[in-house]
Amino acid sequence: MLSGGDDALGDLADVVLHESLHATFYVPGQSTLNESMASFVGDKLAEQYLAEAKGPDSIDKARFIDLxxxxxxxxKRMKEAYANRTIAD
Incomplete structure (x- = not known):
């Protein structure tokens, strides 16, 4: 879901770029690879877009990176929590 707040532009750029990669890159049977690649490309290109559109030191870019x-x-915390849980008998 897209944010409606101050970080909306970064979120929108990320989603559009992420989904655009899905439309152009697909390896059958490799869901993890496909999603990881789209996430990586979306994040990096959204950051680059914000730097070019709003400025390299803009609050929009800083907020996007911080989020x-x-x-x-x-x-990471969720992954650790699931890895450390014990299952009751």
């Missing part, structure tokens, strides 16, 4: 870093940290 991505926080999301990656949240994902």
């Amino acid at each position: 991505r870093v926080k999301g990656e940290a949240r994902g």
Whole structure:
């Protein structure tokens, strides 16, 4: 879901670029590769777009990077939490 806040432009650029890669790059039976590639390309090109459209030191670019870093940290914590849970008998 796209944000409606101050980070909307970065989110929109990321989604459009992510989905554009899906339309041009696909390896059958490789869902993880396909999604990882689209996420990587979407993130990097959205960051580049914001640098060019809003300026390399813009608040929009900084906010986009900050939200991505926080999301990656949240994902890492979730992965660790699932790896460390115990299953009751």
